[in-house]
Amino acid sequence: MKDHRRLGRELDLFDTDPLLGAGLPYWLPAGAAVREALEEYVSDVERRAGYQRVYSPVLGKRELYELSGHWEHYRDDMFPPMNLGGGPDGGSAGEEVVLRPSLCPHHALIYRARERSYRELPLRLAELGGMYRAELSGVLGGLTRVRAIQLNDAHVFCTLEQVADEALAALRLIREAYAAMGLDAARYRLSLPGPGAKYVRDPELWRRAGALLEKALAAAGIAYDAEEGEAAFYGPKIDVQVLDAAGREATLSTVQVDFHQPERFGLAYVGPDGARHRPVMVHRSVVGSAERAVAQLVEVHQGAFPPWLAPVQAVVLPVGEAEAAPAQALLRRCVEAGLRAEAAGPERGTLGARVRAARLAPYQVVVGPREAAAGAAALRLRDGRRPAPMPAAQAVARMAAAVAARRPELWPEGEPGPDGWPAAGSEAGAQAEPGREAVADR
Secondary structure (H helix, E strand, O other): OOOHHHHHHHOOOEEOOOOOOOOOOEEOHHHHHHHHHHHHHHHHHHHHOOOEEOOOOOEEEHHHHHHHOHHHHHHHHOOOOEEOOOOOOOOOOOOEEEEOOOOHHHHHHHHHOOOOEHHHOOEEEEEEEEEEOOOOHHHOEOOOEOOEEEEEEEEEEEOHHHHHHHHHHHHHHHHHHHHHHOOOOOEEEEEEOOOOOOOOOOHHHHHHHHHHHHHHHHHHOOOOEEEEOOOEOOEOEEEEEEEOOOOOEEEEEEEEEEOHHHHHOOOOEEOOOOOEEOOEEEEEEOOOEHHHHHHHHHHHHOOOOOOOOOOOOEEEEEOOHHHHHHHHHHHHHHHHOOOOEEEOOHHHOOHHHHHHHOOOOOEEEEEOHHHHHHOEEEEEEOOOOOOOOEEHHHHHHHHHHHHHOOOOOOOOOOOOOHHHOOOOOOOOOOOOOOOHHHHHOO
């Protein structure tokens, strides 16, 4: 199995340049398409789960991170402050700003910008935002360890009684996303504090937060390993662990309970008794960072992504020059239906060579003389199955519906597709047309 660093370059997903520096990859069009599809998916599932999207700056004053505790407990992983000058005496000393190492302090500010009532809780704030880690060059690699991270992050502000349910809901979102992406969790880890000064010293805080996460894991029926020394500095967390191509383990998704930052920021809500109460903060990331998620997808699928994530979802293949015009018309239909599609004409070689070049696309659509004359398309799935030829409009609609379903299968086995189309593996839906092999190899 190839690792994502090699495949990412072979498939033109991402690359690096010494002028940008280590740990700062850039995304090429194909990789950007995968990332955008993943971001759109997360935004959609979060919206349906009651999250509200926000945006916040990637910079903050040093005082912000002193207040949150990041400066005390996380300083070695942060970039140095930038002095903007303009001190009160006219000298060079002035305001210091820092590239944020985390989004949670910013979301705490958004929460406290308004007076909050218990009727608003749980308040779920989500952001796909940048954060920055001053990683040592020796640990950087591909997309899994980078210095500029685009994180799928969210923070739920809720009452104590709501914490376990919110953590459970987050675990269910994670499982739903993994099923859609075709990923498996290697294990679930309950990450607890260890010895040392890294962690906020409040034993009761840790006990209460850990008990709430254990309750959520039990309700989800998830087996887990408890490990000391892996917690965030402010609280315990559930980490969803995955394995890379070399069998190395990493955290992709996480759910955390935080009593510490609501206290530090003075967060409050007015309860039904009219008094002010402290909310609890649940940190939650469904797919982790875009970088690490795409690295995992590349290695698990070896470039053959689920249809909804594929950089190119459909390749239209005219058999010869005579079919170029109907093939272009079919390509326009695909693009208008929302598919990422391209045409590969005879100028790129024989049909067999073009089919092989398009082997990672979920759908290949052959337009030969018969299809051109009938306004039809011969659909070929990536795994070699071939439904019977059908009208071009119907083929496009069925591909678009399969992509919109956001499932890892090319087509769900044993289920009818849109308009009653049988599954591609069924006798009615995937019979090879006589002579079709010969056409594909021309």
